[in-house]
Amino acid sequence: MSSSSLLSIGDVAAATGLRVSAVRYYDGIGLISASERVGGKRRFDRATVARIRLIREAQAAGFSLDEITAMLDSKGDWNDMVAHKLIELTAHRDRLDGLIATLEGIRSCGCGSITTCERFDERFA
Numbered sequence: 001m002s003s004s005s006l007l008s009i010g011d012v013a014a015a016t017g018l019r020v021s022a023v024r025y026y027d028g029i030g031l032i033s034a035s036e037r038v039g040g041k042r043r044f045d046r047a048t049v050a051r052i053r054l055i056r057e058a059q060a061a062g063f064s065l066d067e068i069t070a071m072l073d074s075k076g077d078w079n080d081m082v083a084h085k086l087i088e089l090t091a092h093r094d095r096l097d098g099l100i101a102t103l104e105g106i107r108s109c110g111c112g113s114i115t116t117c118e119r120f121d122e123r124f125a
Contacts, residue, residue: 005045005046006035006036006038006043006044006045007043007044007045007046007048007049008041008042008043008044009023009024009041009042009044011044012044012048012049012052015049016049016052016053016056017056018052018056023052024042026052026055027042029065029069030069031051031055031065031068031069031072032044032048032051032052032055051072054072055068055072058071061089062085062088062089062092063085067081067085098123102119102120102123105119106119106120
């Protein structure tokens with residue numbers, strides 16, 4: 001890959017919405033890696049942007065950085081960890097779906113207060 005097609009750390013930060021310091025941190029802990037250095041400055045290939053987007057999505061879903069590292073490390077036993085995390089995320093989604101349905105029902109029933117609504121009592125009593 002030519003140096004001209006590589007991204008600077010600032011370009012990666014801008015493309016992913018991260019601060020430059022966060023990109024450096026991810027590089028430092030091995031979640032991403034610079035393809036090369038040009039004039040002493042890190043340069044990243046374009047796939048780094050997609051990798052960071054996956055990392056951010058996984059973090060938002062509750063994965064720790066250690067779990068993300070294991071998931072992205074093709075040498076690790078990531079299948080078991082991902083299977084466990086899928087069960088955890090599915091249970092969390094089911095709880096959220098239930099809460100969303102309850103709140104939508106309470107909102108549409110016309111009660112003056114959530115805690116005095118019969119639907120609240122049905123769900124949380």
